[in-house]
Amino acid sequence: MARLIENVAQLLLLLALAPLVTGVIRTLKARLQTRRGPGIFQPYRDLAKLFRKGMVIPETASWIFTAAPWVVFFSTLLAGLMIPMVAADAPLGLFGGVLAVIYLLGLGRFFLALSGLDTGGSFGGLGSSREMTISALAEPAMMLAIFTVAIGAGSTGLTEIAGSAIGQNWRFLAPAQMFAFAALALVLIAETGRIPVDNPDTHLELTMIHEAMILEYSGPYLALVEWAASIKQLVLMTLLINCFWPIGLQPTWFGFGALQGIGWLLAKLLLLSCAIVLLETVNAKLRLFRVPEMLAVAFTLGSLALVSTFLF
Amino acid sequence: MIGELFLSGIVVWLAGAAASLALWRRPARARRVACGTALAGSLLDLAASAAAISGRSPALIDLPFGNSIFSWSIRIDPLSAYFNLTLCVLAAAVSVYSFGYLKEMEGRRNLGAFGFFFNLLLLSLALVFTASNAFFFLVAWEVMALSSYFLISFEHEKEKTRNAGMLFLIMSHAGTGLLLIAFLVLASASGSLEFSSFHLLASSLTPLRQGFVFLLFLFGFGVKAGLVPLHIWLPDAHPVAPSNVSALMSGIVIKTGIYGMARVFFDFYGAPPMWMGTVVLGLGVASALLGVLYALMAHDLKRLLAWHSIENIGIILMGFGAALMFRSLGQANLAALALIAALYHTLNHAIFKGLLFLGAGSVVQATHTRNMEKMGGLIRRMPVTALCFLVGAVAISGLPPLNGFVSEWLTYQALLAGFGTTQSLTRLMFPIAGSLLALTAALAAACFVKAFAIPFLALPRSEEAAEAREASNPMLAGMAVLAVGCVALGFGATWFVRVFDPITQQALGVRASLALVTAHGWALSPGTAHGGTISTAGIALLFLIGGAAFALPLALRWKRRSVIGPVWDCGLPGLTADNEYTATAFSKPLRMIFSALYRPRREIQAEYEVSPHYPSAIRFESEIERTFEKRLYGPLRDRIMAAANRMKGIQAGSINIYLAYIFITLILLLLFGVRG
Numbered sequence: 001m002a003r004l005i006e007n008v009a010q011l012l013l014l015l016a017l018a019p020l021v022t023g024v025i026r027t028l029k030a031r032l033q034t035r036r037g038p039g040i041f042q043p044y045r046d047l048a049k050l051f052r053k054g055m056v057i058p059e060t061a062s063w064i065f066t067a068a069p070w071v072v073f074f075s076t077l078l079a080g081l082m083i084p085m086v087a088a089d090a091p092l093g094l095f096g097g098v099l100a101v102i103y104l105l106g107l108g109r110f111f112l113a114l115s116g117l118d119t120g121g122s123f124g125g126l127g128s129s130r131e132m133t134i135s136a137l138a139e140p141a142m143m144l145a146i147f148t149v150a151i152g153a154g155s156t157g158l159t160e161i162a163g164s165a166i167g168q169n170w171r172f173l174a175p176a177q178m179f180a181f182a183a184l185a186l187v188l189i190a191e192t193g194r195i196p197v198d199n200p201d202t203h204l205e206l207t208m209i210h211e212a213m214i215l216e217y218s219g220p221y222l223a224l225v226e227w228a229a230s231i232k233q234l235v236l237m238t239l240l241i242n243c244f245w246p247i248g249l250q251p252t253w254f255g256f257g258a259l260q261g262i263g264w265l266l267a268k269l270l271l272l273s274c275a276i277v278l279l280e281t282v283n284a285k286l287r288l289f290r291v292p293e294m295l296a297v298a299f300t301l302g303s304l305a306l307v308s309t310f311l312f
Numbered sequence: 313m314i315g316e317l318f319l320s321g322i323v324v325w326l327a328g329a330a331a332s333l334a335l336w337r338r339p340a341r342a343r344r345v346a347c348g349t350a351l352a353g354s355l356l357d358l359a360a361s362a363a364a365i366s367g368r369s370p371a372l373i374d375l376p377f378g379n380s381i382f383s384w385s386i387r388i389d390p391l392s393a394y395f396n397l398t399l400c401v402l403a404a405a406v407s408v409y410s411f412g413y414l415k416e417m418e419g420r421r422n423l424g425a426f427g428f429f430f431n432l433l434l435l436s437l438a439l440v441f442t443a444s445n446a447f448f449f450l451v452a453w454e455v456m457a458l459s460s461y462f463l464i465s466f467e468h469e470k471e472k473t474r475n476a477g478m479l480f481l482i483m484s485h486a487g488t489g490l491l492l493i494a495f496l497v498l499a500s501a502s503g504s505l506e507f508s509s510f511h512l513l514a515s516s517l518t519p520l521r522q523g524f525v526f527l528l529f530l531f532g533f534g535v536k537a538g539l540v541p542l543h544i545w546l547p548d549a550h551p552v553a554p555s556n557v558s559a560l561m562s563g564i565v566i567k568t569g570i571y572g573m574a575r576v577f578f579d580f581y582g583a584p585p586m587w588m589g590t591v592v593l594g595l596g597v598a599s600a601l602l603g604v605l606y607a608l609m610a611h612d613l614k615r616l617l618a619w620h621s622i623e624n625i626g627i628i629l630m631g632f633g634a635a636l637m638f639r640s641l642g643q644a645n646l647a648a649l650a651l652i653a654a655l656y657h658t659l660n661h662a663i664f665k666g667l668l669f670l671g672a673g674s675v676v677q678a679t680h681t682r683n684m685e686k687m688g689g690l691i692r693r694m695p696v697t698a699l700c701f702l703v704g705a706v707a708i709s710g711l712p713p714l715n716g717f718v719s720e721w722l723t724y725q726a727l728l729a730g731f732g733t734t735q736s737l738t739r740l741m742f743p744i745a746g747s748l749l750a751l752t753a754a755l756a757a758a759c760f761v762k763a764f765a766i767p768f769l770a771l772p773r774s775e776e777a778a779e780a781r782e783a784s785n786p787m788l789a790g791m792a793v794l795a796v797g798c799v800a801l802g803f804g805a806t807w808f809v810r811v812f813d814p815i816t817q818q819a820l821g822v823r824a825s826l827a828l829v830t831a832h833g834w835a836l837s838p839g840t841a842h843g844g845t846i847s848t849a850g851i852a853l854l855f856l857i858g859g860a861a862f863a864l865p866l867a868l869r870w871k872r873r874s875v876i877g878p879v880w881d882c883g884l885p886g887l888t889a890d891n892e893y894t895a896t897a898f899s900k901p902l903r904m905i906f907s908a909l910y911r912p913r914r915e916i917q918a919e920y921e922v923s924p925h926y927p928s929a930i931r932f933e934s935e936i937e938r939t940f941e942k943r944l945y946g947p948l949r950d951r952i953m954a955a956a957n958r959m960k961g962i963q964a965g966s967i968n969i970y971l972a973y974i975f976i977t978l979i980l981l982l983l984f985g986v987r988g
Contacts, residue, residue, distance in 0.1 A: 053873075054873040054874060054875065055870065055873065055874045055875075056874065056875055056876075056877040057874050057875070057876055057877070058876075058877065058878070058879040059876050059877065059878060059879070060689075060770055060771055060879055060887070062691045062692060062768075062769060063691075064691070064769060066867060070858075070859065070863040070867070074854075074855055074858045074859070074863075075855075077858075078851060078854060078855075092850075093845070094831055094834070094835050094845050094847060094850070095835070095845075095846070095847040095850040095851055095854075096712075096844070096845070096846045096847065096851065097844030097845065097846070098844070099721055099724055099844070099846070100712060100721075100846055100851070102750075103710065103711060103712050103717060103721075104712060104851070106709075106711055106753075106754070106757060107706075107711040107712060109757075110706065110709060110711055110757050110760075110761060113758075113761045113765075114761055114764060114765050114769065117761070117765035117766070117769050117770060117893060117898075118765065118769040118770060119770065119879050120769075120770035120771045120879055120887060120889075120891070120892050121879040121880055121881065121887065121891065121892075122882075122891050122892070122893060123880070124893070125892065125893020125897065125898060126893065128761060128765070128893070128898070129893065129897065129898045129899070129900070129901060130901060132754075132757065132758035132761055133758065133901040133902055133905070135754060135758075136751065136754035136755045136757070136758050136902075137751075137754075137905070138754075139747075139750040139751050139753070139754035140747040140748060140750050140751040141747075142750070143746060143747040143749075143750035144743060144744075144747040147728060147731075147743040147746055147747065148743075150728060150844075151728065151731050151732070151743070154732070154840070154843075155840075155843050155844050156724070156725065156728065156843065156844035157843065157844030157845060158844075160844070215880065216879060216880065219870070219873070219874070220866070220870045220873075221870075288901065289901075289904060289905070292905050299747075302747070303744075306740065306743055306744075307740070
């Protein structure tokens with residue numbers, strides 16, 4: 001029963017918080033570029049509007065096109081329930097650890113890439129091809145960084161990983177942790193489609209990846225895909241901050257601690273958002289064929305992290 | 313009881329082979345008899361191996377035949393039973409499929425001969441997995457190689473097919489030669505050809521001889537398994553065979569190499585030296601990565617699947633390598649985990665690769681081409697085939713909650729646990745191998761996005777694809793069985809791991825399933841102190857609940873608000889199949905990123921009439937270098953040919969001289985014998 005309440009609470013938190021994070025990043029970015037920006041609640045208004053609208057289904061599309069948004073949405077949510085957000089105890093930790101999180105996100109990506117090719121337009125295929133390429137190249141770096149963390153905790157279970165980090169608030173200064181953090185941060189940028197890998201704000205054909213893949217979606221399905229994308233971003237950000245920087249993470253979900261945990265989570269998310277905004281603003285988008293170099297840097301950082309677990 | 317069941321299966325296959333050969337003038341009857349006996353034999357042996365493996369005590373059945381020099385002994389121990397089970401599940405599905413698949417060949421090809429070799433192949437496979445005498449094993453091994461050769465070369469009027477068959481035959485025999493030497497070394501140490509006398513024997517040899525025998529076995533079996541760099545025959549041979557044969561070849565014939573390695577590594581050897589495990593792990597990583605990288609560049613649907621067989625053999629060998637290393641380090645529990653990961657993946661690969669090849673067979677039969685660029689839109693014309701192929705694609709990409717994910721997860725856990733087992737630098741191999749496994753799996757997912765989307769989605773790219781017809785019912789039934797297998801082995805992982813208890817008990821003295829299954833049978837854990845858990849059943853259940861409670865009702869409601877419209881075509885007059893993304897275009901980024909490996913070559917010829925801005929025709933050609941053939945086997949072949957040329961001198965062609973050679977050899981052998 002307690003487990004069920006935890007799951008429902010985390011589910012609601014994921015659904016509610018994800019658009020806010022996207023909104024905050026957008027507004028902060030606008031302010032840094034001396035624009036006013038649409039306000040942090042704009043993503044909620046966008047979603048609400050999209051859910052009320054009708055939609056156009058391409059005449060060339062098959063059932064894959066309608067199934068994909070659901071697969072993406074559910075697999076992202078399931079991944080979100082397997083990570084520690086407020087408390088170290090991941091609500092759905094029994095069903096899978098960090099490997100399941102990565103592979104569930106992979107399942108969503110697989111179906112989204114299929115849907116991009118399903119419409120028969122050139123843009124969808126372009127987006128699918130690039131998305132699968134970049135995510136494949138990001139994978140080894142991500143795995144090395146995660147192995148470093150998992151080896152430290154002796155488990156791939158996120159409950160155990162976060163639990164072993166509690167109380168060691170300055171552990172992130174250890175070389176292995178810093179290297180692994182840097183590697184994962186680069187992977188996070190690639191996976192969430194942020195500058196310098198992809199530009200979430202543009203629909204310019206030469207530069208886009210994720211937006212090209214979902215070009216044919218409209219109405220409620222577009223809302224599902226966008227919502228899933230922001231939940232994925234939240235999941236990866238939370239994974240990053242709670243594994244490396246456990247400050248304020250509660251042992252369990254219950255009592256007054258939960259409120260405190262949510263407070264800390266919001267504060268840490270805000271800080272990471274600021275970092276992302278800064279990174280996006282001072283960098284230009286990379287050419288597609290320069291992205292592998294960035295991911296190679298991430299892989300090297302991951303290897304360094306691994307080596308430094310027993311050198312230092 | 314188990315022995316009788318097994319033998320009756322063998323007899324049914326033998327009778328089927330003879331009967332279909334006798335019926336070669338009546339194609340329809342030959343087809344029914346051949347497929348019927350293949351199915352019946354598979355089911356009988358399935359019952360036998362299931363009974364042998366489910367028994368609480370290890371089932372050992374000795375069926376002594378023959379005389380004292382060559383005993384034709386058969387022994388079904390848990391390892392044999394497991395591979396036999398894999399064979400029979402796949403063979404049963406392929407037999408059902410063949411009822412429909414072969415129908416089109418009636419009257420055009422000799423189905424009697426096909427049925428003969430098909431049943432003979434199944435028979436020899438079952439004997440390879442159960443023979444417990446080196447001589448008998450090699451006989452079964454040769455029968456298997458020859459019957460696969462005839463099945464590969466079935467469409468022998470094409471030159472490509474003949475060449476591929478010949479390459480297979482040469483490579484296969486080179487491998488058999490290595491095995492023969494290895495078995496002879498062991499036999500000279502034990503004084504017997506029985507496998508039971510080889511038990512733990514290899515570890516008692518001198519280190520040099522031990523390593524020599526190990527490498528002979530590794531490469532001898534590696535040829536059959538398609539281990540890089542001995543894989544070159546595989547991507548040529550598997551696509552040219554009829555698709556039901558391809559399914560057997562990729563699903564189970566290459567697994568005989570895996571079986572042989574398992575038999576040698578975990579039966580003949582005790583705790584091996586550390587370097588053996590590292591060699592196997594390293595070759596596994598190389599096979600996995602190169603297999604998937606070349607698969608990405610293949611646009612022949614069946615060739616793509618063949619390259620993925622090399623990838624999956626690599627993943628299996630990563631498990632074996634880790635298990636060997638853990639054995640050297642005295643970690644029996646971890647060795648059991650790694651061995652289970654490898655064996656689980658063996659069965660999984662047999663099932664999803666069989667499924668994918670059968671699906672490819674249906675597609676090729678419907679479109680009359682293996683080139684993916686000429687397919688497209690088949691999901692509307694062939695909905696059931698498409699669904700089955702999708703299940704196989706998700707499974708082989710290692711995505712939850714299907715079976716490929718479970719075995720890859722177990723492999724990750726084994727590799728991850730390896731880091732803490734030793735203080736030497738070798739431990740770095742484990743996480744590096746793990747991260748490269750992640751790369752392999754992600755590239756495989758990219759490849760199967762291509763392999764499913766290009767043939768099945770969007771608009772048809774050719775007339776044949778536009779008029780494709782759904783496969784016949786037996787073919788669909790064969791695929792459906794395997795698709796259900798992918799789902800069952802994924803959801804039911806916690807229930808299935810118990811099967812491995814007798815195997816690990818025999819090989820390593822450990823029963824692992826109690827440690828692996830937690831949370832009242834809901835979740836799988838690596839069995840280490842506080843390792844992570846996974847529950848594919850739980851994930852699947854939540855997907856189903858979400859789908860039934862939210863997705864279905866909402867999708868129906870939204871459907872009423874939707875309109876069908878054209879795809880955005882940049883304002884051009886209408887979207888055609890020419891605007892679609894092709895398989896070549898899809899893999900272009902990876903071709904550029906890994907160009908150092910592929911060394912791609914492309915040629916563009918354009919013809920102009922008025923101005924260079926308006927070409928009237930463009931010819932585009934692109935190919936990648938066959939690196940291994942060119943850089944490794946090319947020089948080797950040249951050396952062999954040069955040596956053969958030099959040998960010409962002693963081939964005078966006169967019978968007297970040959971008799972003299974024989975006489976001299978005899979004298980030398982006699983002298984050698986007297987001296988020894």
